[in-house]
Amino acid sequence: MASSDLTHEVWSIDDGSFPADASLPERARFLLRYAILAPSSHNSQPWEFVVDGGQIEVHAVEDRWLDVADHDRRELYVSLGCAVENLCIAAERFDLDFDVAYHQDTAPVVVTLQPDSEPSSDRPPALFDAITERVTNHHLFRDAPLGxxxxxxxxxxxxxxxxxxxxxxxxxxxxxxxxxxxxxxxxxxxxxxxxxxxxxxxxxxxxxxxxxxxxxxxxxxxxxxxxxxxxxxxxxxxxxxxxxxxxxxxxxxxxxxxxxxxxxxxxxxxxxxxxxxxxxxxxxxxxxxxxxxxxxxxxxxxxxxxxxxxxxYPQSEQDHTPRWPLETFLAERP
Ligand SMILES: Cc1cc2nc3c(=O)[nH]c(=O)nc-3n(C[C@H](O)[C@H](O)[C@H](O)COP(=O)(O)O)c2cc1C
Missing domain, CATH: 3.40.109.10 (NADH Oxidase)
Structure with a gap:
């Protein structure tokens, strides 16, 4: 993965361009544009996705695992969870129901899109719009309590x-x-x-x-x-x-x-x-x-x-960090 491929362009997604009538894998790939905006430790982006019909396998990539800082792979899996959640929130936004299954094998998470049923979840509203806004803020915070x-x-x-x-x-x-x-x-x-x-x-x-x-x-x-x-x-x-x-x-x-x-x-x-x-x-x-x-x-x-x-509450704003383009993270089944 070349460092020169890191880009900020991934942050501009036109949600109006969701391919509602396209095949399920094509819709899944659109949703993954939101998944890759997730935070990860050192912005290592340690995920890879295998799209097979309506099934999206989410894999951890050992090459981008921080084996010194994160020796027990805790941050690796927490980062994967962040990407999985963006995927689920995006699926819900585009009226796709889904099921999330956790496994002990090579694909620790599989998200299955279920286009024939209505999405139903208890997620708070407004999360989708925040996906392209969220940043990690490393600055001092104001002296104001959370209400x-x-x-x-x-x-x-x-x-x-x-x-x-x-x-x-x-x-x-x-x-x-x-x-x-x-x-x-x-x-x-x-x-x-x-x-x-x-x-x-x-x-x-x-x-x-x-x-x-x-x-x-x-x-x-x-x-x-x-x-x-x-x-x-x-x-x-x-x-x-x-x-x-x-x-x-x-x-x-x-x-x-x-x-x-x-x-x-x-x-x-x-x-x-x-x-x-x-x-x-x-x-x-x-x-x-x-x-x-x-x-x-x-x-x-x-x-x-x-x-x-x-x-x-932040004292000053923070810019987005870059990501590798989605294509980098799409893989065939290993
Ligand atoms: C599991 C995990 C651990 C992280 N640990 C730190 C940390 O110790 N210090 C820090 O400044 N940021 C930490 N971050 C934030 C990442 O550096 C940040 O998500 C990444 O650089 C991408 O930037 P963004 O969140 O603004 O999109 C962590 C994020 C995750 C998901």
């Missing part, structure tokens, strides 16, 4: 029995999370392999930087000792956010992680449609020894933590 209606809307995004959204907004636990974040940043940045992997994704421009900025960013991350400055910056980002969200699941297998990703994407889209910014912060969960610390701090001893993110 109750927004919080309720975010909570209503959890439709799965085995996924729970924990919201942390009291100063004391938030400070403790910020301290853990600082520690995790120092440990991760102390690992040259972690910095090299992060540097690679920055260097190819996946995080949206211009060619020159991407190369400088890669050199800085790969060669300079920035653990302390990252720790200070990120703990301040958490302290300044009115809320931190943590998604936990009852079990810890690929399908639970995918479902956590689906919930996260719904939360991120509902947030975007309310002017609320979202920023995942993965370093604590990337350190096995710190995951338990986080759950015990939040009194969720038996739950599996899957995804941690800041929520708040």
């Amino acid at each position: 109750d209606p927004v919080r309720d809307e975010l909570r209503n995004c959890v439709l799965e029995d085995d996924v729970t959204l924990v919201m942390v907004d009291e100063p004391e636990p938030k400070s403790s999370v910020a301290e853990l974040q600082a520690e995790a940043d120092r440990l991760q940045m102390d690992n040259s392999q972690y910095r090299k992997e992060l540097g690679y994704w920055i260097g190819i421009g996946a995080l949206g930087d211009s060619w020159l900025k991407a190369r400088i960013g890669q050199a800085v991350v790969s060669h300079l000792d920035i653990g302390d400055s990252e720790a200070k910056k990120n703990s301040k980002l958490i302290q300044s956010a009115p809320a931190v969200g943590l998604l936990v699941t009852d079990s810890d297998d690929p399908s639970a992680r995918i479902r956590a990703g689906q919930v996260f994407e719904r939360v991120a889209l509902a947030a975007a449609s309310n002017g609320v910014a979202v920023h995942p912060m993965s370093q604590i969960l990337e350190r096995p020894e710190m995951r338990a610390e986080l759950t015990s701090l939040l009194n969720r001893h038996d739950a599996s933590p899957q995804h941690l993110f800041r929520l708040g």
Whole structure:
């Protein structure tokens, strides 16, 4: 996959051009244009799709798996879940009912479009329009609490029995999370392999930087000792956010992680449609020894933590990051 193929053009989709009368695979491929706008760790876009009639197999691609940062593949499956959710929301928008099946084999998720029945789901409205608006905002958030209606809307995004959204907004636990974040940043940045992997994704421009900025960013991350400055910056980002969200699941297998990703994407889209910014912060969960610390701090001893993110009103806007074009992700059955 060439870095030069990364493009922002994918963000402009004319929903009026949905091929309503075309074959089911053609309609499925249109829906996938929304799936690839999903967030993923380091914007690695670790998905591949096999379209067979009305069936869309969603595969994880090992070549784009972050094997240092994400050694247990949690972020890989959470990212897949985000893409699956965009696909489902788009299907619903274009009046296609669907079924989502989770498997333990090579295609961990299969979405089957069912054109002969009416879509019926409990998803909050307005998520579809937010797919092309959503961005991850890495800036400081304003000192303004999330109102109750927004919080309720975010909570209503959890439709799965085995996924729970924990919201942390009291100063004391938030400070403790910020301290853990600082520690995790120092440990991760102390690992040259972690910095090299992060540097690679920055260097190819996946995080949206211009060619020159991407190369400088890669050199800085790969060669300079920035653990302390990252720790200070990120703990301040958490302290300044009115809320931190943590998604936990009852079990810890690929399908639970995918479902956590689906919930996260719904939360991120509902947030975007309310002017609320979202920023995942993965370093604590990337350190096995710190995951338990986080759950015990939040009194969720038996739950599996899957995804941690800041929520708040942004001080400044953030641009979209690029994606590879859809064709790159369409595959034949392996
Ligand atoms: C599973 C997962 C983990 C992520 N972890 C981080 C993180 O630790 N720090 C961060 O700044 N962004 C994180 N992100 C956000 C990605 O960097 C972002 O989604 C990607 O660059 C694409 O940009 P976009 O979300 O603006 O479309 C994460 C996203 C996902 C889905």
